[in-house]
Amino acid sequence: MINVSKPFLPEMEEYFEYLRGIWKRNWLTNNGPLVNDLELKLKDYLDVQHLLYMTNGTIAIQIAIKALDITGEVITTPFSYVATTSSILWEGCEPVFVDIDRHTLNIDPAKIEAAITERTTGILATHVFGNPCDVEAIAAIAKKHNLKVIYDAAHCFGSKYNGRSVFEFGDVSTTSFHATKLFHTVEGGAVFTTQPAVLKQMAFLRNFGHDVNDTFAAVGINGKNSEFHAAMGLVNLKKIKELLQSRIDQTKHYDAALKSLEVEKPQFIKGAEPNYSYYPIIFKSEEALLKAMKELNDNWIYPRRYFYPSLSTLPFVGKSETPISNDISKRVLCLPMYHTLTFEEIDFVCRILLRAQNS
Numbered sequence: 001m002i003n004v005s006k007p008f009l010p011e012m013e014e015y016f017e018y019l020r021g022i023w024k025r026n027w028l029t030n031n032g033p034l035v036n037d038l039e040l041k042l043k044d045y046l047d048v049q050h051l052l053y054m055t056n057g058t059i060a061i062q063i064a065i066k067a068l069d070i071t072g073e074v075i076t077t078p079f080s081y082v083a084t085t086s087s088i089l090w091e092g093c094e095p096v097f098v099d100i101d102r103h104t105l106n107i108d109p110a111k112i113e114a115a116i117t118e119r120t121t122g123i124l125a126t127h128v129f130g131n132p133c134d135v136e137a138i139a140a141i142a143k144k145h146n147l148k149v150i151y152d153a154a155h156c157f158g159s160k161y162n163g164r165s166v167f168e169f170g171d172v173s174t175t176s177f178h179a180t181k182l183f184h185t186v187e188g189g190a191v192f193t194t195q196p197a198v199l200k201q202m203a204f205l206r207n208f209g210h211d212v213n214d215t216f217a218a219v220g221i222n223g224k225n226s227e228f229h230a231a232m233g234l235v236n237l238k239k240i241k242e243l244l245q246s247r248i249d250q251t252k253h254y255d256a257a258l259k260s261l262e263v264e265k266p267q268f269i270k271g272a273e274p275n276y277s278y279y280p281i282i283f284k285s286e287e288a289l290l291k292a293m294k295e296l297n298d299n300w301i302y303p304r305r306y307f308y309p310s311l312s313t314l315p316f317v318g319k320s321e322t323p324i325s326n327d328i329s330k331r332v333l334c335l336p337m338y339h340t341l342t343f344e345e346i347d348f349v350c351r352i353l354l355r356a357q358n359s
């Protein structure tokens with residue numbers, strides 16, 4: 001069986017080494033030494049100013065919304081994972097969908113201004129498949145209209161824009177370290193900001209709103225993560241270079257094997273250095289996608305329809321016009337991509353795709 005992804009697991013012995021330390025210290029959670037160490041090592045590896053390790057990528061988005069005092073309407077992308085939209089709703093805000101660019105699959109900055117009203121306070125956009133949004137155009141719009149910007153950068157571990165980590169853009173960027181992501185800590189996530197005051201607020205919210213003197217000035221939540229999760233992150237971080245390289249090699253292999261497949265692929269903006277963590281292809285029609293899926297499934301290969309459906313069609317959001325997202329989400333498929341996927345397996349997947357097309 002070949003699944004769309006497979007979580008990376010390190011050598012058990014390496015993880016056990018960290019467990020021994022946890023048993024010795026008897027310190028399991030609440031900002032322990034491994035959490036601190038992971039935060040420092042991530043900061044160093046990613047070359048970012050500040051980050052906070054969190055329970056998961058969804059709480060990270062919610063804490064970012066709260067910390068930036070975002071209320072009312074939030075402009076967002078319909079082409080993302082459901083957590084991007086549900087976090088907006090969970091925080092009592094209203095998602096306003098702006099359609100995506102058909103080439104990058106990211107929110108189309110040219111369509112944002114028309115969606116701004118007096119109730120708009122923020123923009124929450126996703127760097128889809130690790131491909132950076134047009135961060136400069138979005139920053140200019142946000143400045144002009146006094147809006148906060150959050151990026152859901154759950155796919156962006158190792159992605160760069162103009163040589164800088166994609167996590168450094170926006171007022172806050174959030175990411176996920178879920179087991180299925182390129183870098184993971186089983187469950188986990190993080191927030192990034194370059195603004196010390198925002199960092200302080202997010203640290204406060206992560207820990208029930210406890211401030212230094214045990215007074216509670218604002219409503220917090222439990223967004224902390226544990227020593228056990230941090231330990232997995234510390235072990236996995238040692239392997240990150242290999243993981244990133246394997247994605248590049250696999251992407252090249254897919255590209256070469258699928259030359260004659262009639263599909264489109266997302267395009268990157270100038271200055272983008274994506275991490276190739278997914279291999280999305282866009283079929284000519286949903287019919288062609290379903291045919292390919294069936295052939296693959298018949299051979300025990302399980303790609304995923306990332307992202308389907310378009311979030312603008314969810315039953316709990318207001319109506320909006322996002323024809324491009326609605327169309328692309330019906331035609332996009334992510335092919336299997338994980339560290340142990342072999343070139344032979346990729347060739348097998350590709351042969352079936354070509355056969356489905358030509359039959």
Ligand SMILES: *Cc1c(COP(=O)(O)O)cnc(C)c1O
Pocket residue numbers: 056057058059080081083084126152154155175176177178188189
């Ligand atoms: C994985 C993912 C999330 C959710 O992260 P969790 O850590 O699973 O909560 C949010 N947004 C996007 C785009 C994702 O891919």
